[in-house]
Amino acid sequence: MKKNLAFLVGITPNLAFAAGNVALSLRKHMFAYDYDLVVYYTDLPESDMAVFRTMRNCRLVKFDFAPSFRSVLLENAPRQSRFNSSAHLMAFCHFEAFSLLDEYKHVVWLDVDTSIQAGLLEITQFFPFGITADSPWPVQNNFSEPIPKYNMLVPGVCTAVMLVKDTLPYKEMRIWCYEKAVEYARYLVNADQGIINILLQEFGILPNLMPLEKWQCISWRPAAPAANIIHFGANNKIWSDPKILARFPGWYRVHLEWLKLGGSDFDRSRIGLPGNDSPAVRGCPAPC
Numbered sequence: 671m672k673k674n675l676a677f678l679v680g681i682t683p684n685l686a687f688a689a690g691n692v693a694l695s696l697r698k699h700m701f702a703y704d705y706d707l708v709v710y711y712t713d714l715p716e717s718d719m720a721v722f723r724t725m726r727n728c729r730l731v732k733f734d735f736a737p738s739f740r741s742v743l744l745e746n747a748p749r750q751s752r753f754n755s756s757a758h759l760m761a762f763c764h765f766e767a768f769s770l771l772d773e774y775k776h777v778v779w780l781d782v783d784t785s786i787q788a789g790l791l792e793i794t795q796f797f798p799f800g801i802t803a804d805s806p807w808p809v810q811n812n813f814s815e816p817i818p819k820y821n822m823l824v825p826g827v828c829t830a831v832m833l834v835k836d837t838l839p840y841k842e843m844r845i846w847c848y849e850k851a852v853e854y855a856r857y858l859v860n861a862d863q864g865i866i867n868i869l870l871q872e873f874g875i876l877p878n879l880m881p882l883e884k885w886q887c888i889s890w891r892p893a894a895p896a897a898n899i900i901h902f903g904a905n906n907k908i909w910s911d912p913k914i915l916a917r918f919p920g921w922y923r924v925h926l927e928w929l930k931l932g933g934s935d936f937d938r939s940r941i942g943l944p945g946n947d948s949p950a951v952r953g954c955p956a957p958c
Contacts, residue, residue, distance in 0.1 A: 679692060690925075692707070695787075706727050712734055802831060809867045821871065846869065
């Protein structure tokens, strides 16, 4: 029998701390519900893996793409692509949300540059394909050139938070996504997001749009402090911009919990915070 709900993240070692933040925040806000967190990873330090293993509902899945897929995407990425390094290829793990529907009724992809501030069970109401608008950008924004057959001028969607349900033709959708990523590699500016945008047209799916300011609120928006999910989706992240960190100290409080469990750190000197072995980190509940 299928389980009801899984959250999916995909990371390389440099973002283990961010996935840990998502994991601990889910544990805090979803403690009363049955769910799994599935972490797809290319490689992780044993210390980070040990922390994830202490979480009863966390599954670690070592994952990599076929060498042919990897080479095509890296060799053909357009100059303006935001995803033109080996580490950035993990964004294509979005497509693995469809494969998890063999085991779960609902799968929610979460970018790890997010902060979970509330329970997320309500997100399953946005079936069969829940996603937020990418306002104000059209589908074309994800590609360097128009893709024949598709309407590139309709409003785009943002894959930072995405729900899929097992009533979708998910096996066919997964295969199609990987095939089209290869076919359109030379046009992909926003990688997986571009493919998901045209996937909806290809399969005739009208997405169930989730309110952006609640489910994927970019950190600079006024509504962000009250959102269920904040997305630090600009070039500057909460772990690299002291102004963003000052606005959302709750994320850093969770990060300190991750460190106390033995998880890896980010370079806090970039945002003017003390190092890992300082008394401020060992005892302070939050940045001042």
